[in-house]
Amino acid sequence: MNPCQHPTTPWLTPPPAGLPVAGEIHVWRAGLDWAPDALAAAAASLSPDERERVARLRLPAHRDAFVAARIFLRRVLARCLDADAAALRFGTTAHGKPYLVELSAPLHFNLAHSGSVALLAVAVDATVGVDVERVRINLDLDGIARRFFRSEESAALDALPAAQRTEAFFAVWTRKEALLKALGKGIAGGVDRYGVTVDPGSPARVLAAAGGPGEAARWWVADLAAGPGYRAAVAAPATPGRVLTWAWPGPMDSSSSRAPEEIP
Numbered sequence: 001m002n003p004c005q006h007p008t009t010p011w012l013t014p015p016p017a018g019l020p021v022a023g024e025i026h027v028w029r030a031g032l033d034w035a036p037d038a039l040a041a042a043a044a045s046l047s048p049d050e051r052e053r054v055a056r057l058r059l060p061a062h063r064d065a066f067v068a069a070r071i072f073l074r075r076v077l078a079r080c081l082d083a084d085a086a087a088l089r090f091g092t093t094a095h096g097k098p099y100l101v102e103l104s105a106p107l108h109f110n111l112a113h114s115g116s117v118a119l120l121a122v123a124v125d126a127t128v129g130v131d132v133e134r135v136r137i138n139l140d141l142d143g144i145a146r147r148f149f150r151s152e153e154s155a156a157l158d159a160l161p162a163a164q165r166t167e168a169f170f171a172v173w174t175r176k177e178a179l180l181k182a183l184g185k186g187i188a189g190g191v192d193r194y195g196v197t198v199d200p201g202s203p204a205r206v207l208a209a210a211g212g213p214g215e216a217a218r219w220w221v222a223d224l225a226a227g228p229g230y231r232a233a234v235a236a237p238a239t240p241g242r243v244l245t246w247a248w249p250g251p252m253d254s255s256s257s258r259a260p261e262e263i264p
């Protein structure tokens, strides 16, 4: 079975050094709850433009999450590339998707964070998208679904027992957003142009995609079990040969059995 299908995801450790091989997607998971002094020390290794972004964030919780997620991103990519995390230089596409500059071969990656969880998907031969959302009940789910979901998705949500609706809403959201992030357009890609399965307990699938039925059959999406109270999904333009999921050991994962120093 694909290791990423709902409901379980084995977050393996120790994580590998080096790049995924062609056909593989690696997804890394980290907790974002850093001790304040460790976070402040790590923040010093961010680039000037990353520090500018931190300064523009109004809420301290958003600043801390951004810094921890960026450090996680830098450290995982540095481990993949056997490079210095602080020396990695990022560019961003017109739609805001970060990429690494000065690489001799392409490396595709996508970061997502919500609450205290960050996920990073990495592949060498295909674009990837990942999304994680903390399941919140204080949202206008019906209003958001009407605005962003396809009519058949909203209808399927309405048909579910009330107790399942919140979970289903976040399943649709994360499946859809992972697809849009793989496309690289984010929300500008048109959230209603991609249709996904709604049942949160059944495997994620793409049911509709811009470009017609052939496109929908080509795209791939799978759920990830990011932790209690979270929904997550990973997507790519075609079914990967293998998906491996890794727990990032370090100061942001206090449940790790490995000491932070073991990972550069």
Ligand SMILES: CC(C)(COP(=O)(O)OP(=O)(O)OC[C@H]1O[C@@H](n2cnc3c(N)ncnc32)[C@H](O)[C@@H]1OP(=O)(O)O)[C@@H](O)C(=O)NCCC(=O)NCCS
Binding pocket: 066, 069, 070, 095, 096, 097, 098, 110, 111, 112, 113, 114, 130, 131, 132, 148, 172, 173, 174, 176, 177, 180, 181, 182, 183, 184, 185, 186, 187, 188, 191
């Ligand atoms: C950036 C976006 C892709 C996702 O934002 P988000 O859900 O707030 O945040 P996530 O944690 O999932 O992803 C953020 C990361 O995605 C990456 N990203 C930014 N733009 C991206 C793009 N166009 N495509 C793919 N990835 C992108 C960045 O690494 C970013 O991290 P950073 O903020 O630390 O630089 C954006 O399109 C957006 O605002 N989406 C809104 C979500 C929404 O309303 N969905 C409705 C239901 S489907």
